[in-house]
Amino acid sequence: MGQTMTTTGPMAGSKELLRDKAWARWTALGLLAFAMFCSYVFMDVLSPIKDLLQSERGWNSTAFGTMQGSETFLNVFIFFLIFAGIILDKMGVRFTAVLSGAVMLVGASINWYALTDSFIGSALDVWFTNHLNHIPVFDQLGVSPFYEGMPASAKLSAVGFMIFGCGVEMAGITVSRGIVKWFKGREMALAMGSEMALARLGVATCMIFSPMFAEMGGKVDVSRSVAFGVVLLMIALIMFIVYFFMDRKLDAQTGEAEEKDDPFKISDLGKILSSLGFWLVALLCVLYYSAIFPFQKYAVNMLQCNIDFTPLPAGSFWGSEAVTYIQYVIMLVVAATAFAGNFARNKGAKAALFSISVLSLICYCWMGYQAQSAGAIFAVFPLLAVGITPILGKYVDYKGKAATMLVLGSLLLIACHLTFAFILPMFKGNAAGGVAVAYVTILVLGASFSLVPASLWPSVPKLVDAKIIGSAYALIFWIQNIGLWLFPMLIGKVLTSTNTDIEAQVAAGQMTQEVASVSYNYTWALVMLACLGVAALLIGLYLKVVDKKKHLGLELPNVADTSVVKKEIEESEVESAEG
Numbered sequence: 001m002g003q004t005m006t007t008t009g010p011m012a013g014s015k016e017l018l019r020d021k022a023w024a025r026w027t028a029l030g031l032l033a034f035a036m037f038c039s040y041v042f043m044d045v046l047s048p049i050k051d052l053l054q055s056e057r058g059w060n061s062t063a064f065g066t067m068q069g070s071e072t073f074l075n076v077f078i079f080f081l082i083f084a085g086i087i088l089d090k091m092g093v094r095f096t097a098v099l100s101g102a103v104m105l106v107g108a109s110i111n112w113y114a115l116t117d118s119f120i121g122s123a124l125d126v127w128f129t130n131h132l133n134h135i136p137v138f139d140q141l142g143v144s145p146f147y148e149g150m151p152a153s154a155k156l157s158a159v160g161f162m163i164f165g166c167g168v169e170m171a172g173i174t175v176s177r178g179i180v181k182w183f184k185g186r187e188m189a190l191a192m193g194s195e196m197a198l199a200r201l202g203v204a205t206c207m208i209f210s211p212m213f214a215e216m217g218g219k220v221d222v223s224r225s226v227a228f229g230v231v232l233l234m235i236a237l238i239m240f241i242v243y244f245f246m247d248r249k250l251d252a253q254t255g256e257a258e259e260k261d262d263p264f265k266i267s268d269l270g271k272i273l274s275s276l277g278f279w280l281v282a283l284l285c286v287l288y289y290s291a292i293f294p295f296q297k298y299a300v301n302m303l304q305c306n307i308d309f310t311p312l313p314a315g316s317f318w319g320s321e322a323v324t325y326i327q328y329v330i331m332l333v334v335a336a337t338a339f340a341g342n343f344a345r346n347k348g349a350k351a352a353l354f355s356i357s358v359l360s361l362i363c364y365c366w367m368g369y370q371a372q373s374a375g376a377i378f379a380v381f382p383l384l385a386v387g388i389t390p391i392l393g394k395y396v397d398y399k400g401k402a403a404t405m406l407v408l409g410s411l412l413l414i415a416c417h418l419t420f421a422f423i424l425p426m427f428k429g430n431a432a433g434g435v436a437v438a439y440v441t442i443l444v445l446g447a448s449f450s451l452v453p454a455s456l457w458p459s460v461p462k463l464v465d466a467k468i469i470g471s472a473y474a475l476i477f478w479i480q481n482i483g484l485w486l487f488p489m490l491i492g493k494v495l496t497s498t499n500t501d502i503e504a505q506v507a508a509g510q511m512t513q514e515v516a517s518v519s520y521n522y523t524w525a526l527v528m529l530a531c532l533g534v535a536a537l538l539i540g541l542y543l544k545v546v547d548k549k550k551h552l553g554l555e556l557p558n559v560a561d562t563s564v565v566k567k568e569i570e571e572s573e574v575e576s577a578e579g
Helices: 001-006 022-043 047-057 062-077 080-114 121-132 150-181 188-214 222-254 268-273 275-306 321-341 346-373 374-378 381-398 402-427 431-462 468-499 500-507 524-550 561-579
Strands: none
Touching: 022 080, 022 150, 022 188, 022 222, 047 062, 047 188, 047 222, 047 275, 047 374, 062 080, 062 150, 062 275, 062 468, 080 222, 080 468, 121 150, 121 561, 150 188, 150 222, 150 468, 188 222, 188 321, 188 374, 188 381, 268 275, 275 374, 275 402, 275 431, 275 468, 275 524, 321 346, 321 381, 346 374, 346 431, 374 431, 381 402, 381 431, 402 524, 431 468, 468 500, 468 524, 468 561
């Protein structure tokens, strides 16, 4: 019983643990958060160069979408997400963190090799061209990650992305568990918010740097972008290894075995699946995230197809690498000041930080327009989310209205996708107007991205018993992965089927791959994503009705629940001390 006293924080007569030192626990968070930042960079590293993949490697939209959807294939159909939870439970945070880093790196390295010039004409190129054109059972079910005629480089990239996807999902649940271990009873909400903010900046990072590396030196090489992601994943693995030794030292101090999650139990499924509230939240999750993450993979190309970007003259300052680095620094200033402004206690400091953030954002947007870069324009997507996520989280904690926020988030999602579908194309030929509409819409979409997660995830504990919360989250993640697997492929297929004239002109030699890659009409693909928002809106409204009828507490603040939990923990500590 005495051990319990040493693990819950500094007490009278207890030994100060490593996690009791602010520098140590924030260093541990930094290691985990930067590793996730690196994984987010690689996750979308090919998204801003879809046009180059078509012109350099012959990937049409179907091939691109199939390859991108492969990331979650093993998690969904081989249930690796469930196995990852079991590994975490049996082996603990340290081992699973290092394993996830190694798996991500292996998958990324395969993905990189598939896009190198060395792969072209190799024995592997020939093998992948002649094989994996028909996968028994999966073809019959219509869920195969390959298809006949798919470029060999796209097939091997898909294999690598599948492996990477297993690692990144494993890393995600491991990092969350690690944060709980180091920040239990302390600044856990701030720690999780900080980790999420840094991870989201990975999306902006790849949008800015991936095109730069692909076109570096005036010679296009898409493998350089992937190599950039691979190097970051090497660093991520090093971060996990350093964390391994920090975490081991903490356990040596406590004298305890690693804290582990409750295992996923099949017997829990009945309890979870019988909850109407759970099903509504799970469906909201898969619908909403399916309209956001798959869209990220096509967003840059969508902007290229709808905005007339002016080619910059050779040697132009705005087309130089220096501009890319300056923009990135300004982007970091926007994110850092917006995030820090939420926690400034002095009103003057808060106003100053937010003012710097807004002015820096305006400067960034102006530079993005001058650089004529679709990747730099879409990179603003996570910036507003980084700034307002703490505000929204605090509002839900103290004021409630989680179900209402889900509805509002869905409305914003619908408005943004319909704006991209019908309003943005109206500015074709008016680059300044198109860029302005794009910036505003992307920022609002980022705000929507903050509204839903801030209210969605804290709602789950109110819908299922605390003893099966781990199983509930595992099931939600699995359901979410189905959408993340399906919709990148669907978007690609919709683009191909609604742009048959482009495919025909390329086949007839009347249009080059370079021109074709920026000529797609995205209207119906965006309408499909807007329909996901409509479905999410209807479910959100129904959830409000169910909440009012069954008193689920979704509209109530979380602080009361937190107080009860805190009181129970304190009582448990007193009992342990007395024991």
